Amino acid sequence: MNPVLTELGGYPLAAYQDLKRELAADGTPLHDFSIGDPIEPTPQFIRDALVDGLPEVSQYPTAVGLHELRQAIAGWIERRFKIGVDPDREVLPTAGSKEAIFHLPLGVLDPRGERTSVLWGTPGYPVYERGFRFAGGISDPVALRPENGWRLELGEIDRPRLDRTCVAWLNYPHNPTGAVVDGDFYADALQAARVHGIVLASDECYVDIHPPAADPPGSLLQAAGDDRSGVLVAFSLSKRSGMTGYRCGALVGDPDLIAAQRLLRPNIGTASPEFVQRAGAAAWADDVHVAQRREIFDQKRTILLEFAAEAGLQVSGSQATFYVWLAAPGGDDLAYARALLAERVVVSPGRAFGDAGRGWLRLALVPSADGCRAAVDAWAAAIAAGRLPGHD
Template sequence: MRLNPVLEGLGAYPFVRLNEAKRAAAADGVDVIDLGVGEPREQTPAFIREALRGAVDPLSTYPLAEGLPELRGAISAWVATRFGAQLDPATEVLPTLGSKEAVFHLAQVLGGERVVVTAPGYPVPERGARFAGKEVVRLPLLAERGFLPDLDAIDWPGTAIVWLNFPNNPTGATAPLELYERAAALAREHDVVLASDEAYSELWFGEQPRGALELTDRRNVVVFNTLSKRSSMPGYRSGFVAGDPQVIAALKRYRPNVGVAPQEFVQRAAVAAWSDEQHVDDVRDVYRAKRDVLLGAFEAAGFTLAGGDATFFLWLRTPDGADDERIAMALLRETGIAVAPGSFFGPEGAGHVRAALVPTRERCAEAAARLRGR
């Protein structure tokens, strides 16, 4: 059997190695506290679950690719409140099956020879570009620049997509509006799409992050967001892409071919989620409490906070910049605490680990006690 050479060349998804190490530790009787994979484990708020139950219809039909008008309207209203942008729900908003699939598929839709991704970073934009047959260019996020990209280092002509991701996974850094403004101007000048993955926009512990939807000129700009983090709904797979009507129109043409329209009962639950902010404040308070407990404990264990104050991740420099995968595996063996080696996010992440604040507050407190007793 012959496989797609892109698939063969990708190698194992990095977190597969971490999962194998966690399973081996558990098999040896270790009580593993998993700070490695960034999957929210807070309960989905009851009112969202009730909205889902009430939306299940005895007659099941295929959902439309453009999504329910009620959901597009709820997303537009949320964007207006959060970012001050007035979006046309009919032409500038498209519900998606979470944001991951939409991030992956964007390179399939657009022309151009290459895709620029920030590094270290979430691997899906790069993998989507490779499956689309495009060259991938990694744009470093350096600590000395506040983990912001050097836009002048991009070879803009011939580029299909330039990806930004702020608040950033894995560094937790945020970006000023000026970065979005300049990136969007360069994208328009060279007919490139600026794609902004803002999945963590609502998890912040300092200043409220800015976003690309605040731009007054959103030509060549699209933004991706999701309910997985802000509303503790990872299993619902509900997100959106919004921005330039031409890009949205192209996605509407493409997406019926790959069958990724969200289920209508999930869309109706999403209407409830986008229409409420109190539960988001509550979610943010929970992560803030867990961050306060764990950050001091990691620092006591010799790690140094190297990243920003957003997302539910801690981006930590290893003691003396030691090998991150070796340190992560030693931490797992010695304490049962799993963290993600920074090199899993690309060579730019070497010498760091990422700790996800996703276990319960009680388990985070237990992890903190183990770190302090190490």
């Protein structure tokens, strides 16, 4: 067996799925905030585009993807960030952002060279590390802190460490904390990455999921302007358009880095089927459904944040994404999550996202608004009855 498999252990959230299944076995519904997979239907026009895209003869999709899809992605980037990108050289469709993140090092990492590590923030999405480890690289996690808004500050990292770095991954809006950053943050990160010859990669799969009244989060692409050298950004339709099951995303940025991925990817064979790509093109071309989804998540976010304020629970980040990030009263995230399970409320203990997540709880805004209300009622009743601590 590949030793990396045993070293990394199981996928960290898999244990929660098992626990949930055990609990759900008695048939009583659970209030499940643990897995970031929304339940809102995929808009009808996207489903129609998929069905209309079904060919009589189905052949292999190409790694470069349909021009129609690349153009739709470039069109969204233009509308959303006021940036023009070349759909032929700077846009690469992917089968969701996860596989793109996982496979990226296979196109940029020389495991026999000097620069073999990946910098990534913890608590964080584990795939930045996992992709590198499986590609023969080294994981170099950086502990993020609430005091500075969970920002991964490349400027604070010492030089020898930066000189060993092949790729630095940013992820804002951030999973699991929901923290956001501004344009200055990206400009500083880009400057530091360029000084040290690091590829700066930015996972922006939640960039469209923000409170409707807030300024939309920006992109690393905006900070890079016309010079996209050393920059790659991952986008996704999963959360933006309710398409987690379709597997449709994109890498956008430096044409040389995109060219390396194009060279790599026919070896892997992960391109989305062309009928999925046609549905993806329809989704990227429309912003109305995304605004509707933002309203739905905002309603749920508000229910949870109001409850947190009433119960005196400390909230951090939670400015965008569909995650709410709370300090676990008493400080033990696992103990608190287990106690909440007894109330049939399922949350993720922060340690599932790395050691720096200890003491925190992540709630994914997956249950319906009514489900959110029922869950906070159950939670509040447990606090009132003394079965759970409210605040420290």
